Structure formats: structure tokens, C-alpha cells
Amino acid sequence: MATNLKWPSVLGLLVVAGMVGVASAGNIAVYWGQNVNEGTLADACSSGNYAYVIISFLSTFGNGQAPVLNLAGHCNPGECAGLASDIQSCKSQGVRVLLSLGGGGGNYGLSSTDDANSLADYLWDNFLGGTGSSSRPLGDAALDGIDLDIENGNSAHYDELASALKAKDGGALLTAAPQCHYPDEWLGPALQTGLFDAVWVQFYNNPGCAYAGGDDANLVAAWRTWTGGVRAGSFYLGLPASAEAAGSGYIAPGDLTGTVLPAIQGVGGGYGGIMLWSRYYDVLNNYSGQVKGSV
Numbered sequence: 001m002a003t004n005l006k007w008p009s010v011l012g013l014l015v016v017a018g019m020v021g022v023a024s025a026g027n028i029a030v031y032w033g034q035n036v037n038e039g040t041l042a043d044a045c046s047s048g049n050y051a052y053v054i055i056s057f058l059s060t061f062g063n064g065q066a067p068v069l070n071l072a073g074h075c076n077p078g079e080c081a082g083l084a085s086d087i088q089s090c091k092s093q094g095v096r097v098l099l100s101l102g103g104g105g106g107n108y109g110l111s112s113t114d115d116a117n118s119l120a121d122y123l124w125d126n127f128l129g130g131t132g133s134s135s136r137p138l139g140d141a142a143l144d145g146i147d148l149d150i151e152n153g154n155s156a157h158y159d160e161l162a163s164a165l166k167a168k169d170g171g172a173l174l175t176a177a178p179q180c181h182y183p184d185e186w187l188g189p190a191l192q193t194g195l196f197d198a199v200w201v202q203f204y205n206n207p208g209c210a211y212a213g214g215d216d217a218n219l220v221a222a223w224r225t226w227t228g229g230v231r232a233g234s235f236y237l238g239l240p241a242s243a244e245a246a247g248s249g250y251i252a253p254g255d256l257t258g259t260v261l262p263a264i265q266g267v268g269g270g271y272g273g274i275m276l277w278s279r280y281y282d283v284l285n286n287y288s289g290q291v292k293g294s295v
């Protein structure tokens, strides 16, 4: 028996080694939807550069308001159902498509537990696997999940929204885009639920916890704090896709792959890849194309 086990054991080790190799390779997530010159959602997905494309934004919701999409020049709110075929195309290529709530502008906030629960019901029926709506804003394609990019208002009741969404059948993904200052002013309590599948921390427009002038010490320290302080499926380094994409925080592709990624991967578990703001700037700078082999 011992000799019979020998070869399967060696093969088993090779298989395990191969799986470790795959698991350590990171993914790229990108935000799409805020600039009409970035091209279509289907083109973003068929670039082959992204594992996640995050439609941005559902920028009006809560406080009893009817939720409203803002996809800049891509389509007027109420006239975006044609995106369903793009979403299906993305999904057929294995790209996960999410809808992001919030953003830097907009008019949103949750006023009560009931407000959180009714928004979860709305999202389920209008964007995810639910069947309770006859007027789905992005058509009848079911998105893979919901992203929270809460950047104004207050932090109340997003933990309840997260719990209500996770309680729906169908395993919709839940992700979030906090700022790198820990804890996040708006998403801190929600992230403490431990319910998020991926957290893409925004290491831009945040002097003090981001990359600056070739120095990654603040970024690495913040990465350590985030990955140690929050329980989540994985963490992504959120970056500007070009120097013009944000006021600060841009990391040249060579510095990212040569210095910064090895440093944060050395911190320990939880690394999932990078997130880019945004598809528009990525098209201009080909950032994902330059780094994807090393993410």
C-alpha cells in the first residue's frame, strides 16, 4: 500500500502547488459608467483585463426616495435597460458585473432599518435575482452583486443593508470601496459585519495613507491595518488608472509591480488584486494592460 500511495502523493503535491499558484494570482476590478468616452460595458469586459466590472453609480437612494441611476452620458436614467445584453456578454465571459451605490456626488443616505430593508428588497427585485419588478432599470440580466461606494451622508444603517442583501437567496456578491483612512467614515460599521466578499480600498485622493512621491510606507501601513482590522473575502489595492484619474495616489506601472505589490503581498493573507478608477482612464493609459501579468 505504501508504494501505491507514493505516486498519488506526488501528484497530489503537484496539484496543490498548482492551486496555490492560481490562488495567489490577483484580479483586476474596474469602475465603469461615469464617462461616455470609455466605450461600452461589453468592450470593457471583452478586453480580457478585468475579473470585475462595477457599474457606477446608483447615486440616488434612501430616505424614501425612488432610486435613480447615473451613468453619465451612457444612457439617461430610465433608458438603460439596453445594457442587459452587455451584462449578459460580460457574464458569459466570466466577468462579474456589480452595481455600485453612492459615489462622490449624488443624493443618498439611509434613514432607518425599514429604509435599509426596503432598499435591499428593491435591489434584489430590480438588479439581482428577484422577480418582483416589471421595470428593471438595467433590463432582465441579473447582476452578480452590489458594491457600496458611500462617500457622503452618514454611516447609519449600511450594516443593516449589508445583512439584508446577504440574507437574500442566490449568493449575490457584496463589495465595498472605503477610503484608506481607517476606519472608514461612512462604511466602517458596515464593514464590521464581516459580510463583504471583496473590499477595494481607495488608495487615492487620500494623502496620509496612500502612495506619494515614491514612498509606499503609509500605503503599506494602511494595508496592514485594513487587512488586520476587517474580516472580508479579499482586499484589493484601489488605484487611479492614470495620473489624471485622481488628485493624488497614482503609482506608475513599474513601481506597482516592482515594489508596491510585493510589499503588500508580503504583509500576509487577504490580497485579491487591484481595483482601478476608472475604465475611462484605463483606456487612456492602458494601465491594466501593462500590469495584469504581475497583479
Ligand SMILES: *[C@@H]1O[C@H](CO)[C@@H](O)[C@H](O)[C@H]1NC(C)=O
Residues within 6 Å of the ligand: 286, 289, 290
Ligand atoms: C497595453 O500594454 C500591453 C503591455 O505592454 C501591450 O501588450 C498592449 O498591446 C497594450 N494595449 C494597448 C491597447 O495599447
